[in-house]
Amino acid sequence: MKYNVISYLIGEGIRNVFKNKKSTISALTVMFLCMVIFGIFFILSENISNIMNTVEEAQGFSVFFNLGTSQERISDVGEQIKTLEGIKNIEFISGEESLNEYKEGLGERGSALNGMEENFLPDAYKVTLSDLSLNEQIQQKVTEIVGDDLEEIVSGDDEIAIIMNIGKGIRIFTLVLLMILILFAIVIISNTIKLSVHARRKEISIMKYVGATNSFIRWPFIVEGMIIGIVAALIAVLIVGLGYNAIIPGLSESNIVQKLEITFVSFNDMFNLLMIVYFVLGIGIGIIGSSISMKKYLEV
Numbered sequence: 001m002k003y004n005v006i007s008y009l010i011g012e013g014i015r016n017v018f019k020n021k022k023s024t025i026s027a028l029t030v031m032f033l034c035m036v037i038f039g040i041f042f043i044l045s046e047n048i049s050n051i052m053n054t055v056e057e058a059q060g061f062s063v064f065f066n067l068g069t070s071q072e073r074i075s076d077v078g079e080q081i082k083t084l085e086g087i088k089n090i091e092f093i094s095g096e097e098s099l100n101e102y103k104e105g106l107g108e109r110g111s112a113l114n115g116m117e118e119n120f121l122p123d124a125y126k127v128t129l130s131d132l133s134l135n136e137q138i139q140q141k142v143t144e145i146v147g148d149d150l151e152e153i154v155s156g157d158d159e160i161a162i163i164m165n166i167g168k169g170i171r172i173f174t175l176v177l178l179m180i181l182i183l184f185a186i187v188i189i190s191n192t193i194k195l196s197v198h199a200r201r202k203e204i205s206i207m208k209y210v211g212a213t214n215s216f217i218r219w220p221f222i223v224e225g226m227i228i229g230i231v232a233a234l235i236a237v238l239i240v241g242l243g244y245n246a247i248i249p250g251l252s253e254s255n256i257v258q259k260l261e262i263t264f265v266s267f268n269d270m271f272n273l274l275m276i277v278y279f280v281l282g283i284g285i286g287i288i289g290s291s292i293s294m295k296k297y298l299e300v
Contacts, residue, residue: 012220017227024228030188031232031285034181035278039240042274043265045174050265052166060088060128061135061155063142067095067122069149074123080145086134087127095121122151185285186292194293218291225290229282237278241267 017024063081065074074092081090127142129135139153207217244267251257252264 010223012223014223014227016220016224027188027191027228028232031185031228031282032235034185035232035236035281036240038178038181038281039236039274039278041174041177042277043240043244043267043270045170046265046270048166048170051262054263060126061139061153062093063125063127063146063153064122064151065124065146065149066151069123071123073149074125077146077149078125081125081127081142084138084141086129086131086138088130089128091126091128093124093126095123182281182285185281186289188289190289190293221293222287222290225286226283227286229284229286230279233275233278233282237271237275240274241271 063077065077078090078092081087127138129138135155139155143150143153204217248264248267
């Protein structure tokens with residue numbers, strides 16, 4: 001018996017979709033466009049976050065020691081820094097290595113530095129962080145560890161702050177955009193199903209008169225909204241996926257992208273999460289939109 005009721009409700013929902021072809025196509029188109037727009041910004045957000053993570057991995061600071069600091073002391077400091085939370089990597093750079101690197105950067109003019117003493121530049125540690133939010137805290141601890149042997153700490157604090165602010169901005173913008181698109185889609189779905197409900201208002205009145213529950217009357221329209229949402233989600237993920245896979249290979253081979261060593265997230269890596277988001281949106285919007293459109297007709 002329960003099976004027959006469920007079959008009836010689903011069947012009625014499917015029939016509603018095809019009964020109101022014009023309004024269904026209209027709602028489907030709007031839902032599809034909303035999901036495509038969100039999909040584009042979702043993909044942009046994922047790729048920008050990936051690029052930012054790559055940049056973050058290279059961020060940190062350099063700890064310069066006073067000239068004359070013993071190697072034993074420098075090694076001891078290095079071991080202590082490694083134990084700090086938020087440290088990803090620590091690399092020792094001798095004054096001689098820094099001098100040679102500086103010479104290479106000057107090109108032919110670097111020969112002017114030939115004959116300089118090896119201890120012309122101080123020894124240093126290059127520290128990279130696994131968590132940029134701990135940057136200031138770690139620098140303070142390093143300062144305490146090195147003590148009087150510290151010449152200076154050189155850090156791109158401003159760059160780190162910019163990176164973190166950009167990341168927050170992207171996440172906030174994507175969330176706000178999602179909220180706007182959800183509200184817009186709910187309104188469209190509500191109006192579409194409202195037309196279907198209005199066309200069957202006499203039938204609904206009769207059903208209520210003979211004792212049909214609100215849930216029994218409501219479910220076919222909820223199924224209708226869910227079908228529109230699911231179909232829109234499937235079409236959207238197909239179009240977004242095809243478009244992304246067509247654009248990214250050419251973009252990856254561009255000179256600018258290769259010079260900046262930018263890598264893009266593959267669509268396969270984003271597919272599962274995008275599908276979950278799309279289906280939750282499609283089903284959720286369908287249910288909410290249907291419930292709103294039915295409220296007036298189910299009031300006692």
